[in-house]
Amino acid sequence: MRDTREVKASGLQGDSPSEIIEIFDGDPDGFDNRAQSHTTDDHGGPRWIGPVAVLALVAVIGYGVVTSTSASRSPKVASAPSTSQVPRTTLPAPSTTLPPQPTVPFYAADPPRQFKIQYADAAIADRGIGGDSRFQLWATRASISTPRSWFSITSSPGSSGLTVQSAYRLKTDRGVFAISHLPSGQSSAQFWSNSDWLLLTAFGFSDDDLVRLAESVTVGSSNNNSTSGTFFFAEPALVAGYEMISTVDPWAAVQGQPPEQVFYSAAGDPFGGFGISVAPLRLGGNGDFTLDRQSALQFLIDNVSPFTVDGHDAVAGDLITQPGFALASWSAGDHMVTVSGKMSVPQLIAIAQTVHQVSAEEWAGMKFQAIHNTAETNNSNNNSAVNTPTPVPVSLGTDGLARSWTIRAALATYGNIRQINWEWNWNDGNISTTPQDGAQINTVVDNDRTYVLADLPRAIAATAELHVTPAGLDPVVIPFNDIDPSSDRTLAAYAFSEPGPYTAQVVGADGTVLATWPSS
Numbered sequence: 108m109r110d111t112r113e114v115k116a117s118g119l120q121g122d123s124p125s126e127i128i129e130i131f132d133g134d135p136d137g138f139d140n141r142a143q144s145h146t147t148d149d150h151g152g153p154r155w156i157g158p159v160a161v162l163a164l165v166a167v168i169g170y171g172v173v174t175s176t177s178a179s180r181s182p183k184v185a186s187a188p189s190t191s192q193v194p195r196t197t198l199p200a201p202s203t204t205l206p207p208q209p210t211v212p213f214y215a216a217d218p219p220r221q222f223k224i225q226y227a228d229a230a231i232a233d234r235g236i237g238g239d240s241r242f243q244l245w246a247t248r249a250s251i252s253t254p255r256s257w258f259s260i261t262s263s264p265g266s267s268g269l270t271v272q273s274a275y276r277l278k279t280d281r282g283v284f285a286i287s288h289l290p291s292g293q294s295s296a297q298f299w300s301n302s303d304w305l306l307l308t309a310f311g312f313s314d315d316d317l318v319r320l321a322e323s324v325t326v327g328s329s330n331n332n333s334t335s336g337t338f339f340f341a342e343p344a345l346v347a348g349y350e351m352i353s354t355v356d357p358w359a360a361v362q363g364q365p366p367e368q369v370f371y372s373a374a375g376d377p378f379g380g381f382g383i384s385v386a387p388l389r390l391g392g393n394g395d396f397t398l399d400r401q402s403a404l405q406f407l408i409d410n411v412s413p414f415t416v417d418g419h420d421a422v423a424g425d426l427i428t429q430p431g432f433a434l435a436s437w438s439a440g441d442h443m444v445t446v447s448g449k450m451s452v453p454q455l456i457a458i459a460q461t462v463h464q465v466s467a468e469e470w471a472g473m474k475f476q477a478i479h480n481t482a483e484t485n486n487s488n489n490n491s492a493v494n495t496p497t498p499v500p501v502s503l504g505t506d507g508l509a510r511s512w513t514i515r516a517a518l519a520t521y522g523n524i525r526q527i528n529w530e531w532n533w534n535d536g537n538i539s540t541t542p543q544d545g546a547q548i549n550t551v552v553d554n555d556r557t558y559v560l561a562d563l564p565r566a567i568a569a570t571a572e573l574h575v576t577p578a579g580l581d582p583v584v585i586p587f588n589d590i591d592p593s594s595d596r597t598l599a600a601y602a603f604s605e606p607g608p609y610t611a612q613v614v615g616a617d618g619t620v621l622a623t624w625p626s627s
Contacts, residue, residue: 211367211385211442213470217461222371222380223480227473230366243338244353244402245346256311258349259406260338261356262303262326269554270536271297273625276552277314278606281322285552286314288625291409291427296321320345357403361436362386362445369473372480381448381458388441400443408434414456416444417463423456435459494520498530501588506556506604514558514600518591529560531602542596546571546613546622559611561599561622563587568615573599577609 213229216222246257271285274297278284285297295308296317303326309317323342340346353360363386373379404411408424414435415421421437426447433455434447446459465473498515505511512532519526529549530537536558540549546563561573573585587597599613613622 210387211365212464213467214367214369214383214385214444214462215465215469215473216369216371216381216383216446216458217463218371218381218458221374223374224369224473224476225372225380225480226368226370227470227477228368229470242354242356243351244357244406245349245351247348247350256309258307258309258312258317258320259357260324261306261308262300262338264303269297269299270551271553272538272549272551274550274552275608276557276606277318279318279322283554283606284318284321286317289428290430290626293427300324300326316345353399353402355399355403357406360399360403361407361434361443363388363443365445379449381446381450381455383462384445386443386445388438388443404436410452412452412456414460416460421459423452423459425452495528496591498528499590501590501598502585502600502602504602506602508604510555510604512556512602514560514602516560516590516598516600518594518596527562527596527598529600531558548573548611548613548622548624550611550624556602556604557609559601559609559624561587561611561613562596563599563613563621565595565597567621568619570616571597571599571621572614573601574612574614575601575603575609576611577603577605578607580605 211229215224241262242259244257244259247255269283269285271287274285274287276283277286282298287295287297289295293308293310294312294314294317295306297304297306298321299305305321305324305326307317307321307324309320312320319342320340323340323345325339325341326337362384365384365386367383367385369383371380371382404422404424407427408422409427411422411424413420413422416437417439419437419439421435423433423435426432426434432447432449433452434445435455436443436445438444444462446455446462448455448458450458496517496519498517501514501516503511503513514529514531516530517528519528525542527540527542528537529540536551536553538549538551538560540547540560540562542562542564544564546561546567549560551558551560557577559573559575563571571587573587574582575585576582583601583603585599585601587599589597603609611624612620615621
């Protein structure tokens with residue numbers, strides 16, 4: 108049956124210029140000084156894979172792209188979900204009755220046939236975006252000879268446990284910091300200040316300057332007077348020459364709090380697909396929505412590409428902190444539309460240009476399809492073979508503080524999906540990663556140690572070694588371990604307590620370097 112809009116409605120189908128406005132008119136844009144290459148960092152999580160995992164494209168990924176925080180567990184560096192898992196979510200079954208018209212128009216896409224609608228919902232209540240005093244974006248004015256530098260601060264309440272991937276651990280008198288370097292040229296520090304989790308992201312800062320600024324930040328108190336959600340700097344000289352240009356979280360400024368969300372899954376790829384969100388235009392926290400939105404777009408995306416959708420100027424680009432993901436956004440009258448997905452910018456633009464408004468009848472048909480497709484996917488998953496063995500030791504040892512550690516792993520399968528479930532010290536910490544075609548290294552830091560986790564296909568090398576070199580120390584060589592002869596992977600792992608930068612390599616028997624961390 109042809110994929111016409113009429114068939115979809117039945118439920119039977121199986122004003123600004125295109126360039127981005129500068130934050131400061133007439134000044135060179137320091138946000139453009141980014142590397143153009145991207146690498147993929149691992150973002151761990153609970154050991155679960157499901158068909159709705161990539162609803163993160165619609166909402167979860169969106170807010171987490173910038174904040175990387177969670178009130179319920181320690182945040183992790185944002186990354187591509189090729190090695191990420193999203194917590195199990197039970198979605199309410201959408202109603203097939205004709206809904207009242209929401210505060211924004213109904214939208215749909217006409218994507219290639221490998222995509223099918225998996226979720227569609229719209230709320231009547233308009234939540235808006237409002238201002239967020241727990242986020243601040245600061246920037247300098249730039250000159251011709253000096254590029255702009257900037258930093259942002261995000262805070263979130265939570266427990267005091269530190270768990271950050273693709274970072275190195277740094278310890279000072281103020282506590283433990285997790286320092287990360289993004290492919291786009293940004294650096295970040297994640298740490299605790301009193302009862303708040305802070306993420307400080309910067310461009311144009313050395314690691315030493317970043318840590319000095321992080322040590323200077325406090326939340327909610329100044330001169331012993333409590334002010335919730337306010338940032339204070341113990342050393343004001345560190346922010347001399349900077350001015351605060353936004354208090355609206357970049358994702359909130361771009362996507363808003365969308366009452367309408369649609370997700371299309373990709374056949375055969377549990378992490379693929381794309382999401383559409385639609386939200387009303389609202390003023391930002393400083394009363395200038397245009398400034399907040401344009402600033403946010405420069406903060407969120409790289410490799411910017413302008414295009415048009417039904418006569419509306421749009422912009423698309425790679426998500427800076429989510430390598431492999433792209434985002435497109437435009438405003439249409441009194442609302443804004445955002446499309447995001449795990450694909451290239453040209454692919455996403457081609458899909459975004461099919462996004463269009465639909466009637467209430469067509470929307471009801473989309474919800475009918477979503478119910479059918481979700482049930483079909485759930486039945487397929489229930490009939491798929493699931494094998495989640497108990498993790499077994501991969502490596503064990505004693506750290507520099509004479510404390511023993513053990514890293515365990517299990518090679519799990521969920522239907523056609525494979526996963527490596529890692530844990531250390533009897534599940535004091537854990538992540539799940541997805542095997543790739545080649546060797547890969549994943550790293551995690553917590554309050555006490557750094558963990559280096561590597562996996563290697565036998566087809567690449569029958570034997571190999573993991574070399575870990577903390578700064579100023581001799582390399583440590585760890586052999587790969589065959590924990591499951593029936594699998595095609597061998598594993599190696601190491602833990603150490605010394606803070607500071609480090610490097611890691613997977614080295615084949617012939618001396619060939621098969622993987623490195625940090626990625627070059």
